[in-house]
Structures are given as structure tokens and as C-alpha cells.
Amino acid sequence: MRANLRRIATLALLALIAAPAQAHHGFQAEFDAAAPVTLTGWVNSVQWINPHVLIQVTATDRNGPARVWTVLTGTPNTMLRRGLCREALKAGTHVTISGYESRLKPCERAKKAGCTAGGSYVVFDNGQTIDLGYRPEGAPLVGVPGTSNLAACQTAAGAKAKG
Numbered sequence: 001m002r003a004n005l006r007r008i009a010t011l012a013l014l015a016l017i018a019a020p021a022q023a024h025h026g027f028q029a030e031f032d033a034a035a036p037v038t039l040t041g042w043v044n045s046v047q048w049i050n051p052h053v054l055i056q057v058t059a060t061d062r063n064g065p066a067r068v069w070t071v072l073t074g075t076p077n078t079m080l081r082r083g084l085c086r087e088a089l090k091a092g093t094h095v096t097i098s099g100y101e102s103r104l105k106p107c108e109r110a111k112k113a114g115c116t117a118g119g120s121y122v123v124f125d126n127g128q129t130i131d132l133g134y135r136p137e138g139a140p141l142v143g144v145p146g147t148s149n150l151a152a153c154q155t156a157a158g159a160k161a162k163g
Contacts, residue, residue: 030072031118033136035101037061039069039117043093048076048086055089055119057097067107071097071119074133084130089122096123099134 041059055071073079089095101107102116118134 030103031100031134032103032105033100035105036098037069037101037117038096038098039071040096041066041094043089043091043095044068045091046086046089048079051075053079053084055097055122057095059097061107061115063107067115069097069115069117071099071117071132072134073119078133079130082130084122084132088124094125097121097132098123099132100136 039057039059039061041057044056044058046056047054053073053076055073057069057071058066059069060066061069073084074082079085097117097119098121099117099119102118104116107115119132120135121129121131123129
């Protein structure tokens with residue numbers, strides 16, 4: 001009897017632990033490989049939260065007028081390892097982000113907001129490129145991950161330590 005209760009408790013615990021893992025989907029489940037977007041505009045905000053860094057940008061795309069886009073990237077730790085840090089990407093930064101639109105196509109239903117994309121890479125005005133992690137399987141990496149804005153991150157971190 002006790003062995004059965006332990007088994008049931010163990011299975012219930014495993015089910016609770018596995019539930020969040022099932023909720024997190026890969027590229028194909030969330031984004032449309034047939035709907036690439038290139039967004040050029042200004043960063044409104046950046047949220048460094050797990051499981052993704054979220055970049056909100058007011059940008060133009062192939063459809064013309066500026067819209068507010070939310071761009072999902074890799075985890076905060078992954079972005080830091082690739083050279084993207086809080087100091088390098090903050091509100092007011094001008095960027096070009098390439099990625100793929102959400103399968104839900106929120107932009108088709110929204111006039112100025114509600115657009116979502118998975119970011120493949122970001123290009124800064126100085127030409128530096130950082131891989132953001134969202135692209136169809138087999139698509140090549142862009143840029144040199146981990147080095148692009150590392151100098152900006154180190155400079156900003158040094159200034160904070162001295163200040």
C-alpha cells in the first residue's frame with residue numbers, strides 16, 4: 001500500500017515538473033519560416049527576463065507604417081554570452097532586426113501594435129551584428145556570436161565598477 005502511494009506521489013511530482021517544459025515550444029511551433037521580417041527602428045524597451053529577452057521596438061517593415069513589435073530572443077544568459085548586454089541594447093538604440101513573424105499573425109489584426117517576431121539577428125548602426133537565436137532549422141548563424149558588442153559591454157561594466 002505504501003509503495004503504491006509513493007509511486008503515485010512520485011508520478012504526480014514528475015508531472016508537475018514536466019508541465020512547464022511542455023509549455024515552452026520551439027521555432028516551428030511559434031514562428032512562420034515563410035514569413036520573414038526585417039524591422040528597422042528604435043528600441044522602446046528591453047526586458048531581461050527568463051525564458052527570453054524581449055525587445056520592444058517601433059519599426060517599419062515591408063508593409064510600410066511604423067508599428068510596435070515585440071521581438072523574442074534567446075535566454076538572458078545566452079544573449080550575454082553572444083555579446084549582447086543591457087548597456088549595448090537599451091531604449092533609444094536604433095537597430096535593424098531580422099526574424100520571423102509569429103504564426104498567429106497578430107499584425108494582420110492590429111493597426112499599430114500587437115506584432116510579434118522571433119529575432120534571428122540584430123544589426124546596430126555601426127554594423128555590428130549579434131545572433132538572437134530564432135531561425136528555422138538549418139539556417140546559418142549570422143555574425144560572430146560572443147564578440148560583436150563585447151567591447152561595449154566591458155566598457156559599460158568598467159564604468160559602473162569605477163563609479
